[in-house]
Amino acid sequence: xxxxxxxxxxxxxxxxxxxxxxxxxxxxxxxxxxxxxxxxxxxxxxxxxxxxxxxxxxxxxxxxxxxxxxxxxxxxxxxxxxxxxxxxxxxxxxxxxxxxxxxxxxxxxxxxxxxxxxxxxxxxxxxxxxxxxxxxxxxxxxxxxxxxxxxxxxxxxxxxxxxxxxxxxxxxxxxxxxxxxxxxxxxxxxxxxxxxxxxx
Numbered sequence: 001x002x003x004x005x006x007x008x009x010x011x012x013x014x015x016x017x018x019x020x021x022x023x024x025x026x027x028x029x030x031x032x033x034x035x036x037x038x039x040x041x042x043x044x045x046x047x048x049x050x051x052x053x054x055x056x057x058x059x060x061x062x063x064x065x066x067x068x069x070x071x072x073x074x075x076x077x078x079x080x081x082x083x084x085x086x087x088x089x090x091x092x093x094x095x096x097x098x099x100x101x102x103x104x105x106x107x108x109x110x111x112x113x114x115x116x117x118x119x120x121x122x123x124x125x126x127x128x129x130x131x132x133x134x135x136x137x138x139x140x141x142x143x144x145x146x147x148x149x150x151x152x153x154x155x156x157x158x159x160x161x162x163x164x165x166x167x168x169x170x171x172x173x174x175x176x177x178x179x180x181x182x183x184x185x186x187x188x189x190x191x192x193x194x195x196x197x198x199x200x
Contacts, residue, residue: 047123048161048199055082055090059171059195074100078193080115088119094133111137111151119159129157131171139179151177159197167197 047053058079064071075098082092091114098109113135120128134152155173162168171193178186 048164048167049084049088049090049119049123049127051084051087053084053199055084055092055197055199056080057169057195057197059169059193061191061193063191072100072102074098076191076193078195082115082117088121090117090119091115092117094135096137105142107139107141109137109139109149111135111149113151113153117157124161126158126160129159131155131157131173144181148180149177150180151175165199167199169193169195169197 048055058077060078061074061076063074077097078094080092080094082090084090094113094115096109096111096113100107100109113133115131115133118130120130132152132154134150136148136150138146139149140146153173153175155171157169157171159167159169173189173191173193175189175191176186177189178184
């Protein structure tokens with residue numbers, strides 16, 4: 001009967017359609033599974049301080065000292081970028097921006113310095129490192145504009161990894177600096193920098 005042939009035709013078309021959908025489903029599942037496996041594998045094998053890794057982030061410090069006669073406010077921002085040229089050993093650059101003010105004056109300071117870091121031991125949840133930088137920049141205040149200076153900074157640091165790519169960071173620093181003018185004294189400072197680093 002005609003309707004039987006029509007039904008068979010529709011049924012066969014449906015079977016073919018379902019086969020195509022099932023095949024497509026398995027292909028997509030395979031692709032997604034492969035991609036996920038690759039991602040998981042990358043996450044498992046990624047080591048933050050291996051040769052070829054990058055780090056980018058920054059630190060900040062804020063100080064406010066005051067007495068009955070005077071007050072001093074200081075804020076310091078330090079964005080940085082680095083590249084691991086060997087396991088645990090990174091080189092990079094840091095831009096340091098500082099603003100200071102007291103009851104009588106204010107000053108701004110900008111320096112650009114190359115830095116080195118060496119992390120101790122294999123990558124783990126927390127890591128200690130040694131840090132050193134040296135460079136130069138300019139300072140301006142109420143009396144002088146764009147006076148050259150040089151500085152260096154050394155100290156131990158500590159990274160706590162929130163996850164495989166992000167670490168909370170603290171660095172205890174000793175900083176020495178001097179303005180490029182004859183009457184300038186050599187300045188010494190000990191401080192604590194707090195920030196975040198992203199490893200990729």
